[in-house]
Amino acid sequence: MSKQIRKEYSSASRRGGKGSKIERIADEYDLSGLGDELVFRWLGENGYERESLRDLADRVNNRLIHAAVDDSLTLLDGEAENIRRLLTDDDVTMGERTETRQNLKHKGIDINHLESSLISYQSVYNYFKRDRNISRKSQETTQDPTSSLEPIQKLANRLRAIVTNNIDQWTRKNVITDGSYDVDVAVWITCQDCGERWSPAAFLDESGCQCTNTTEC
Numbered sequence: 001m002s003k004q005i006r007k008e009y010s011s012a013s014r015r016g017g018k019g020s021k022i023e024r025i026a027d028e029y030d031l032s033g034l035g036d037e038l039v040f041r042w043l044g045e046n047g048y049e050r051e052s053l054r055d056l057a058d059r060v061n062n063r064l065i066h067a068a069v070d071d072s073l074t075l076l077d078g079e080a081e082n083i084r085r086l087l088t089d090d091d092v093t094m095g096e097r098t099e100t101r102q103n104l105k106h107k108g109i110d111i112n113h114l115e116s117s118l119i120s121y122q123s124v125y126n127y128f129k130r131d132r133n134i135s136r137k138s139q140e141t142t143q144d145p146t147s148s149l150e151p152i153q154k155l156a157n158r159l160r161a162i163v164t165n166n167i168d169q170w171t172r173k174n175v176i177t178d179g180s181y182d183v184d185v186a187v188w189i190t191c192q193d194c195g196e197r198w199s200p201a202a203f204l205d206e207s208g209c210q211c212t213n214t215t216e217c
Helices: 002-015 021-028 034-043 053-069 079-088 094-106 111-117 121-131 145-172 200-205
Strands: none
Touching: 021 034, 021 053, 021 121, 034 053, 034 121, 053 079, 053 111, 053 121, 079 094, 094 111, 121 200, 145 200
16 A cells, blocks of 8 residues: 555656645655655554544644744644644634744744645645545445535536526626626535535545544644
8 A cells, every 4th residue: 555655646746746735845844754644544544543634634734833843942742733723723812823923933933934834624635636646435335425426516517507698698688798707606515613614525525524523633
């Protein structure tokens, strides 16, 4: 499995030029083996338990913060996780976040660059799909759940066609100004507890929202 993954990784890197954000931060912060580890943890292989996209994003950000501040200060256990929480979590107040940013800046950390390097679960999802071309099969059902995504896409395409046709009619009847218009139809699933949202495909791969089932990294 390991050799196959590395082969796919090299191929994806060549296709992607500078590569994905995961690849870029792995190179910049010298996080060797990051891509393979993420794959193993997501699939639950090579001795790892399966982890959610959200948990993987938090894990990467914790390692990134450790690497970013290593030359400026020594972090105790749990401090990187707390810095990540203060910089990214929605329940953190603006005052707490500002204080954290100022403290890091005073210690010589390029806080703007650090924040721009932090990743989201969507970055992990895109990396798996676009760069590694892998997906995680559901353990709860023998039927491929992604087959249920096709009707959603068909409905979205149908709605797009209807709106596009209406725009053409409005233009011909001089109801609207003639121009070049593009119709975009997107379906989002939003968690009412944490406010996170996903496309149906990302929601399925994430196995739903993990906000009430988060484990410590």
